[in-house]
Amino acid sequence: MKPATVLNIVVVAVLLMAPYWLNPYWVDVLNSIGLYAVLALSLNIILGYAGLFHMGHAAFFAMGTYTTAILNTQFGIPVLWLLPLSGLAAGAFAMIVARPIIHLRGDYLLIVTIGIVEIVRIALVNNVFGITGGANGIFGISRPHLFGHVIRTPHEFYYLIFAFAAATVLLFVRLENSRFGRALNYIREDDTAAEGSGIDTAHYKLVAFVLGAFWAGMAGNIFAAKMTIVSPESFTFWESVVMFTIVILGGSGNIRGVLLGAFLIIGLPEVFREFAGARMLFFGAAMVVMMIFRPKGILPPRARTYCLDFLPETPKGIGR
Amino acid sequence: MLLRVENLTVKYGNVEVLHGLNLHVAKGEIVTILGANGAGKSTTLMTISGLVRSSSGGIFFHDRPLHQLEAHGIVGLGVAQVPEGRRVFTTLSVRENLHLGAFTQTDPALIRRNLDWVYEMFPILRTRRSQLAGTLSGGEQQMLAIGRGLMANPKILLLDEPSLGLAPILVKSIFSTIREINKSGVTIVLVEQNARLALKLADRGYVLETGRIVLEDTAKGLLADPEVRTAYLGGV
Numbered sequence: 199m200k201p202a203t204v205l206n207i208v209v210v211a212v213l214l215m216a217p218y219w220l221n222p223y224w225v226d227v228l229n230s231i232g233l234y235a236v237l238a239l240s241l242n243i244i245l246g247y248a249g250l251f252h253m254g255h256a257a258f259f260a261m262g263t264y265t266t267a268i269l270n271t272q273f274g275i276p277v278l279w280l281l282p283l284s285g286l287a288a289g290a291f292a293m294i295v296a297r298p299i300i301h302l303r304g305d306y307l308l309i310v311t312i313g314i315v316e317i318v319r320i321a322l323v324n325n326v327f328g329i330t331g332g333a334n335g336i337f338g339i340s341r342p343h344l345f346g347h348v349i350r351t352p353h354e355f356y357y358l359i360f361a362f363a364a365a366t367v368l369l370f371v372r373l374e375n376s377r378f379g380r381a382l383n384y385i386r387e388d389d390t391a392a393e394g395s396g397i398d399t400a401h402y403k404l405v406a407f408v409l410g411a412f413w414a415g416m417a418g419n420i421f422a423a424k425m426t427i428v429s430p431e432s433f434t435f436w437e438s439v440v441m442f443t444i445v446i447l448g449g450s451g452n453i454r455g456v457l458l459g460a461f462l463i464i465g466l467p468e469v470f471r472e473f474a475g476a477r478m479l480f481f482g483a484a485m486v487v488m489m490i491f492r493p494k495g496i497l498p499p500r501a502r503t504y505c506l507d508f509l510p511e512t513p514k515g516i517g518r
Numbered sequence: 519m520l521l522r523v524e525n526l527t528v529k530y531g532n533v534e535v536l537h538g539l540n541l542h543v544a545k546g547e548i549v550t551i552l553g554a555n556g557a558g559k560s561t562t563l564m565t566i567s568g569l570v571r572s573s574s575g576g577i578f579f580h581d582r583p584l585h586q587l588e589a590h591g592i593v594g595l596g597v598a599q600v601p602e603g604r605r606v607f608t609t610l611s612v613r614e615n616l617h618l619g620a621f622t623q624t625d626p627a628l629i630r631r632n633l634d635w636v637y638e639m640f641p642i643l644r645t646r647r648s649q650l651a652g653t654l655s656g657g658e659q660q661m662l663a664i665g666r667g668l669m670a671n672p673k674i675l676l677l678d679e680p681s682l683g684l685a686p687i688l689v690k691s692i693f694s695t696i697r698e699i700n701k702s703g704v705t706i707v708l709v710e711q712n713a714r715l716a717l718k719l720a721d722r723g724y725v726l727e728t729g730r731i732v733l734e735d736t737a738k739g740l741l742a743d744p745e746v747r748t749a750y751l752g753g754v
Binding site: 380381383384387388390391392393394395396397398399400 | 567569588589590591593594599601605606607608609610618619621622666670
């Protein structure tokens with residue numbers, strides 16, 4: 199077995215066993231890490247693969263969360279049934295807002311996406327359409343049921359979140375190596391050359407946005423189920439920054455890096471809680487050091503080698 | 519006529535850089551566009567390939583209006599551009615760069631055949647196929663850029679300054695390969711600063727000055743033209 203495979207198995211085994219020797223507090227920390235890992239992985243499609251500077255991911259997360267919260271509290275639809283619907287709501291929202299801005303590049307796109315997350319937050323605070331509950335938010339979201347079993351404790355949520363995260367990782371690994379993943383990689387490297395090579399860059403960028411938003415919306419569904427209360431303060435600009443940081447710090451474009459980033463950014467402040475006030479100082483200093491010594495993230499993506507086996511090599515001897 | 523450009527006008531913001539350009543390219547030809555810096559040569563090519571939008575006029579490929587299509591759709595029709603400055607994907611291997619060129623192609627057998635063809639044309643690319651494109655020399659990167667263009671299975675290849683920044687000996691070898699590519703049935707539009715070399719290779723040429731075509735003739739005719747000789751061929 200390759201070392202990477204061994205490492206994968208060990209990590210998965212440790213994560214599966216973790217709740218057995220952790221108290222509910224630490225399991226809850228792991229749950230946060232898991233949710234942020236899914237969010238960061240979904241942002242990674244936009245930021246890491248396509249290279250679009252998008253700092254408004256909390257807006258899509260909010261769309262999913264509020265879709266679940268509203269439909270569950272108003273119409274009593276079971277929470278987990280709303281999982282795909284929350285994704286669709288966030289995806290549709292992303293399609294509408296991303297379409298006119300998709301041609302923007304770099305920092306210009308960044309500023310617009312910051313605008314989006316603020317607009318969404320302020321709309322939620324102002325109780326838009328009278329359905330978001332204003333600054334108080336929405337409470338009384340029911341617990342998810344799975345096969346007749348109610349998911350309630352942190353330990354139960356742990357397995358729901360990690361099953362979702364595992365499914366996300368498996369799907370996104372496939373995505374990375376698909377034609378779609380390749381196209382995004384080319385677009386990130388040089389979008390003019392990609393367009394000139396016959397890649398519909400606007401289309402692929404938009405699909406990346408919609409797919410990333412769809413996944414963030416689904417994460418929002420689980421977030422709503424876990425919190426049972428949602429309010430606009432969960433979707434501030436700072437949340438977007440945290441997701442952005444996880445991707446950039448962990449290694450944008452690398453799934454392992456993003457997962458590690460989620461553990462570090464969400465987990466470390468909890469570990470260093472004793473340092474109280476100074477912990478954000480440590481955290482900030484660590485980030486500065488990181489960006490100096492590993493500007494591409496802790497685990498930068500390896501140079502891509504795509505499986506081109508369907509194109510057999512020509513017999514040896516010609517030209518070589 | 520394979521490619522017709524009619525009254526093409528292009529603006530960058532408010533500045534008009536091409537003022538009603540007319541040119542045509544017949545099947546199997548090598549046509550060169552000459553001109554000084556800023557004359558609009560690259561803009562012409564970029565507009566044909568759809569990377570720059572025209573503000574009026576038309577571009578027709580087999581009578582299909584290219585100016586209404588997006589760049590990626592134009593590639594699909596069989597018009598491939600090899601951009602100025604090569605723009606290969608430096609973090610990908612040579613093989614992946616070539617494979618990217620075939621993004622619009624769906625038939626694996628054809629992709630395979632084109633890959634063999636490119637390797638035959640540029641044997642060095644086969645030797646270096648697993649190397650990252652960023653580690654290639656300038657000349658090799660230019661070969662790779664041309665190879666990537668060929669992988670799109672083009673009917674017409676737009677070459678933007680293939681001699682840029684290359685040693686004379688490499689330029690010679692690349693130009694002879696361009697002739698070979700042409701002989702295998704690909705029509706070529708070549709934009710060059712190196713007017714003498716371009717005219718030796720081409721069948722016909724256009725001379726572009728500040729966004730207008732001022733001369734149009736066979737390559738032999740342009741080589742003999744006194745004005746061209748003083749302005750672009752160094753007098754003699």
